[in-house]
Amino acid sequence: MSLIAKDAPGQQVLLMGNEAIARGAVEAGVKVCAAYPGNPSSEIIGSLAQVGEDLGIYVEWSVNEKVALEISAAASFAGLRGLTAMKQNGLNVASDFLLNLNLSGTKGGLVVVVCDDPSALSSSNEEDSRAYAKLGDLPLLEPSTFQEAKDMTKWAFELSEELGIPCMLRSVTRVSHARGNVKLGEIPKDVREPHFDTTHPIIPLPVAWTHRSLHDKLAKCRERFETSSFNIYQGPEKPELLVVTCGSSWLYVREAVHNLGLEDRVGVVKLGTTWPLPGDFLRRHLKRAARILFVEEVDPFLEENVKAFCAENGDELGMKTFLGKASGDMPDIGEMNPDIVTETLKRIFRVSYEPRPSEYAQNATQIALQHAPMRQLGFCAGCPHRATYWAVKNALAMDGRDGFVLGDIGCYTLGIAPAGFSQVKTFHAMGSGTGLANGFGQLERFGFHQPIIAVCGDSTFYHAAVPALINAQYxxxxxxxxxxxxxxxxxxxxxxxxxxxxxxxxxxxxxVDIEGLCRALGAHVEAVDPFQVTETTHTIYRLLQKGKGLRVLVVRRECALVRGKREGKLFQVRVDQQRCIGIDCGCNRLCTRVFKCPGLVWDPETGKARVDEAICTGCGVCAEICPSSAIIKEVA
Amino acid sequence: MLLLEKDPLNVIITGVGGQGNVLASQILGQMLVQKGYVVTIGETYGASQRGGSVMSHLRISHKDQFSPLIPQGLCDLVVGLEPVEALRVLGPYGNPGVLMIVNTRPIHPIDVISGDAQYPDLEQVLKEIRSLSRRLWTVQATDMALEMGDPLFSNIIMLGALSATGILPLEREDLERILGELFPPERIPANLEAYDKGREAVQEYSP
Known part of the structure; x- marks a missing residue:
């Protein structure tokens, strides 16, 4: 049974941060959970979906983040508890509704989890979602540990319900996509009857009244935060330096202070409630030192707000020296780690620290650099996108008018890289390739003659491309x-x-039929299988040449990993070592040098290609591109 | 028995996207939590399915929740699902005391497949790893997994190999219980078999 649903209060389990958040929601008695997937947030709804039926929770993957928030809000309006979870980009999509919902207020507890991705490990951008809490006057919680991720989520529901506004919980990759010990709590058995009170419309008007009321709710929230056990101070009575930190940065700070032996000289204020600031709590601890260092990811959120707080309380707190992103003492982009904090503290305290002999460090760095070739990202073996971009590349070359591809967010974003033959020339937000294509598609009147291809995935189509396609047709x-x-x-x-x-x-x-929907718009619609490489190439070429208006080509072939999990290999593929002429073939290693599927490797000893059976998923596409027909596919 | 009593004990499981790195670290972590340890695992898998290097950091402690990232130079044990990935982590995280367990089957990066880069000679890679570590064990995990019918068994084979070194307190019964929570019953015997095979096959490297 999933740990999310385990009815074993007090038991210690290992949970991913996202699972801990999901478990917190379960322990809060959540009834409706909706989201659009986006890393590092996806496992929250993913793990809830697995236990939804057993626990009587409705869980859905919604078409996009705004719709997902609206679904959770409806539960709240009916008096139930609702949760939505998203990555930082998702909050941009959901923000239009969120920044009305703050004014209209909520009923049942409503928690908005946002998982930021500092350093953009699996994102197109780097963004600090905490700005939205301040923008929308919403309570903001930031867990540092897995236990806190669970406990804070549960508390966020209570807080939201007490205050009548959504509560934001901001996680980061190193909490969400990390695992640690969590002590389970109780799963409630209470039942609520959903009901919407038709005598009290839930609307953001009149703004003069609702905005005032929102500020009053936030003032009440601040009172709750003052006594929260998620805010702690660790260190000596009068430290030489006070570190103010939150989120996973707290763990890095603790470790760096310990490794440098600075426990008697550094005090650490760890905030779990980061908006509104708990002023009385802060005042007590900011008095301890004249030098303050801020350690946080991504933007100087605490840094700027605590500085403003110090200015307001100057009489009591006195002069301070602030070290952080603004002073150049901390990096102002990217995620934190123990080494960054260690370096900063070493510099501030002028202490030396050598975790390993410097000779070893130099040696190991140099040897690793010399012998370990870099791994650039590529499509998986058997990925349909490789075949699609191969066809696109050849069709654009045949067309010869310097056409190009506008992309967006999904695995197919890798079309920008050599793995996708560098065909994609722009990518930004979900659906943005289609929107940009609308713009390029109007430039002919100014003498623009390059053909335009927009690509989007199936999930992205539903999420964000449909409005742009309606616009294109219109x-x-x-x-x-x-x-x-x-x-x-x-x-x-x-x-x-x-x-x-x-x-x-x-x-x-x-x-929801993609072709049918596009045909209903009035577009010309066709469909192909990208593994039929020649046919796909010719279809793209023909549609490019045909010109005028919106043409839609659905390129359909199931993800190799999804199919592989279910069915195993489509074909047994091998390279006939007699037929492969290797370096003497005029193809100049088309299969490995250009097509670059990881399932095909080049054997320097024989000077020929061969199949790596540990990697090959048996799609058989390479059999179609080999000019010597040396790659053999046989039905598996 | 080589049980390490350092606190925290820092372990890196490294490999290439698709090798089952994240699952191996999750299973190992759960085995240790059952033994009463406080475990933190940091996973870098933004691009895990797409041929990139993938690393999991495990912090194993008797007393405290440590950060999900190991500080530079402080790794105690590397489980390498791929040889050059094992060597790569020694750059930032290695030290003269580090212990290494390495699956000897290379996975060629795209740049090697395309001819833009060279994959180094395997024996050379193992020698370099040995020169930068205290001890090195090797396992032909992928070859054994292919014999069992699925390359994905290699991560469980590596866990079996790890258990045989005695560096961590791993017990077969703990694994069995965790597999029962993660997998449908029909998949458990083959995974236990993979674990046992890894236990038998691990060898200390001598050049």
Whole structure:
């Protein structure tokens, strides 16, 4: 049984941060959970979906983050507890509703979890979502540990319900995508009857009244924060330096202070409630030292707000020296780690610290650099996107008018890299390739003649491309839309979506037909299988040449990983060592040098290609590209 | 028995996306939590399915929750699911006392496949790893996994190999219980077999 649903109060278990958040919601008696997947947040809803039926929780993958928030809010309006979870980009999508919802207020506890991705380990941008809490006057909690991730989530529901506004919980990659010990609490058995009070409309008007009321709620929230056990001070009575920190940075600070032996000289204020600031708590501890160092990820959120607080309380707190992002003592981009904090403290205290002999460090760094070739990202073996971009590359070359591809967010973003033959020339937000194509598609009147291809995945199509396609049809934008339908939200862990025929909780669902929807717009629509490489190439070429208006080509082939898990290999593929002429072939190693599927390797000893059977997924596409027909595919 | 009593004990499991690195670290972590340890695991898998280097950091302690990232130079044990990935982590995290367990089967990076980079000679890689470590064990985990019918068994084979070194208090019964929580019953016997095979196959490296 999943640990999320385990009814074993007091037991210590190992949970991923995202699972801990999910467990916190379960312990709070959440009833409705909705989200659109996005790393590092996806496992929150993913793990809840697995236990939803057993625990009587409704869990759905929604079409996008704004809709997901609206679904959770509806539960709240009916008096139930609701949760939504998203990555930082998702909050941008959901923010339009959120920044009205703060004014209208909520009923049942409503928690908005945002998982930021400092250093953009699995993101297109780096963004600090905490700005939205300040912008929307919303309570903000930031867990440092896995236990806190669970406990804070539970508390966030209570807080939201008491105050009548949504509560934000901000996690980061090193909490969400990390694992640690969590002591389980009780799962409540109480039942609430959902009901919407029709005598009290939930609206943000009149703003003069609701905005005032929101500020009053936030003042009450600050009172609650003053006594929160999530805010702690550790260190001597009068430290030489006071570190103010939050989130996973707290663990880095603790470790750096310990490794440098600075426990008697450094005090650490760890904040779990970061907006509104708990003023009385801060005042007590800011008095301890004249030098303050801020350690946080990404923006100087605490840094700027605590500085303003110090200015307001100057009479009592006196002059301070602030060290942080603004002073250049901490990096002002990217994620933190123990080494960054160690270096900063070493510099401030002028202490020396050598975790390993410097000769070893130099040697190891040099040897690793010399012998370990870098691994750039590529498509998986058997990925349909490799075949699609191969066809796109050849079709654009045949067309010869310097056409190019506008992309967006998904596995197929890798079309920007050599793995996708560097065909994609722009990518930004979900659906933005299609929006940009609308713009390029109007430039002919100014003498622009390059053909335009927009690509989007199936899940992205539903999320954000549909409005742009409606716009294209209405305004007669001229471009070719490729919908790369691999029947999964693969980038984030294969979550189902409106095209897959099943729901988050595993029930059958009606398939929202991509071709039918596009045809209803009035677009010209065709579909191909990218593994039929020649046919796909010629279809793209023909649609490019055909010109005028919106043309949609659905390029459909299931994600190799999804298929592989279910069925194993499609073909047994091998390289016929007699037929492969290797370096003497005029192809100049087309299969390995250009096509670059990780399942095909070049054997320097024989000077020929061969299949790596540990990697090959048996798609058979390479058999179609070998000019000597040396790659043999046989039905597995 | 080589049980390390350092606190925290820092372990890196490294490999290439798709090798089952994250699952191996999760299983290892759960085995240790069952033994009463406080464990933190940091996982870097933004691009795990797509051929990139993937690393899990495990911090194993009797008393405290440590950060999910190991400080530079402080790794005690590396479980390398791929040889050059094992060597790569020694750059930032190695030290003269580090212990190494390495699966000897290379996975070629795209740049090697395309001819833009060279994959080093395996024997050379193992020699360099040995020169930068206290002890090195090797296992032909992928080859054994392929014999069992699925390359994905290699991560469990590596856990078996790790258990045989005695560096960590790993017990087969703990694994069995955790597999029962993670997998459907029909998949458990083959995974236990993989673990046992890894226990038998691990060898200390001598050049």
């Amino acid at each position: 305004n007669r934008a001229d471009f070719l839309m490729l919908i790369l339908d691999n029947s999964a939200t693969s980038m984030t862990g294969f979550q189902p979506h409106p095209g897959t025929g099943r729901t988050a909780m595993g029930q059958e669902a009606p398939v």
